[in-house]
Amino acid sequence: MTALSVNLNKIALLRNSRGRDYPNVLQYAQKLLAMGVDGITVHPRQDERHATRKDTRELANLIKHHPSAEFNVEGFPSESFMALIAETKPDQCTLVPDGPDQLTSDHGWDLHQHATEVTTLAQQLNHMNVRCSVFLDPDLEQVRLAAQCGVDRIELYTESYAQAYGQDNQHEVLARYREATKLATSLGLGVNAGHDLDLHNLKDFLTIPDILEVSIGHALTIESLEMGVGQVISRYLEICASAA
Numbered sequence: 401m402t403a404l405s406v407n408l409n410k411i412a413l414l415r416n417s418r419g420r421d422y423p424n425v426l427q428y429a430q431k432l433l434a435m436g437v438d439g440i441t442v443h444p445r446q447d448e449r450h451a452t453r454k455d456t457r458e459l460a461n462l463i464k465h466h467p468s469a470e471f472n473v474e475g476f477p478s479e480s481f482m483a484l485i486a487e488t489k490p491d492q493c494t495l496v497p498d499g500p501d502q503l504t505s506d507h508g509w510d511l512h513q514h515a516t517e518v519t520t521l522a523q524q525l526n527h528m529n530v531r532c533s534v535f536l537d538p539d540l541e542q543v544r545l546a547a548q549c550g551v552d553r554i555e556l557y558t559e560s561y562a563q564a565y566g567q568d569n570q571h572e573v574l575a576r577y578r579e580a581t582k583l584a585t586s587l588g589l590g591v592n593a594g595h596d597l598d599l600h601n602l603k604d605f606l607t608i609p610d611i612l613e614v615s616i617g618h619a620l621t622i623e624s625l626e627m628g629v630g631q632v633i634s635r636y637l638e639i640c641a642s643a644a
């Protein structure tokens with residue numbers, strides 16, 4: 401079984417667009433945990449345009465009361481991000497090589513360049529008792545380097561799989577993820593996956609054995625809107641139709 405960790409960044413983004421606490425991120429997390437999701441993910445970016453540092457603190461407190469659920473905090477390992485991790489001690493910290501002005505995550509680590517830094521960060525997280533995962537393209541050489549850095553898991557960046565899904569190269573691309581997962585597992589690394597996974601492409605992706613966790617947010621939020629819109633519009637129409 402693969403754990404589903406729901407990324408609440410897009411709920412936070414909606415909330416931030418109005419300056420009120422609606423929708424409430426914490427209440428969403430509570431609702432999702434009650435529905436049986438295995439974990440909550442946030443990716444607090446430097447400009448706090450989605451999940452904020454405050455959200456991260458509050459979610460950490462909430463999830464401590466749900467021992468069967470995990471809290472995964474993703475982000476670029478700036479000094480302030482690492483201080484937030486030390487303070488909130490999530491179950492897992494996923495290091496992502498994002499620049500501060502990036503629209504969204506769009507590449508994994510290049511461990512030829514960043515092995516020393518990632519090794520030090522993995523040691524720091526280990527001392528905090530926080531599982532260390534690194535965001536990685538499905539590249540065998542990068543997987544080998546990740547194992548040498550002493551991380552616990554890798555998170556495979558699945559955007560290229562999502563792009564290929566339904567196209568002629570789908571099987572070829574999926575095979576790269578399969579090989580990367582197989583190698584990682586044989587080297588003792590756990591494997592997570594995420595980015596642009598959705599209700600259409602997830603099932604085929606999970607034909608790869610040993611994917612421990614998927615974190616999903618963007619599509620899941622849109623799918624929730626799409627699947628709920630019919631019911632909501634009917635109710636509005638009912639109210640409008642009954643108006644004097």
Ligand SMILES: CC(=O)[C@@H](O)[C@H](O)COP(=O)(O)O
Pocket residue numbers: 407409410442443450474496503504505535594595617618
């Ligand atoms: C690392 C990763 O893939 C996710 O954290 C994802 O990037 C969330 O991105 P947004 O901040 O764009 O919702």
Ligand SMILES: NCC(=O)COP(=O)(O)O
Pocket residue numbers: 407441474555593594595596597615616617618619620
């Ligand atoms: N780590 C990936 C994640 O948390 C969610 O990515 P997306 O579903 O928002 O693309």
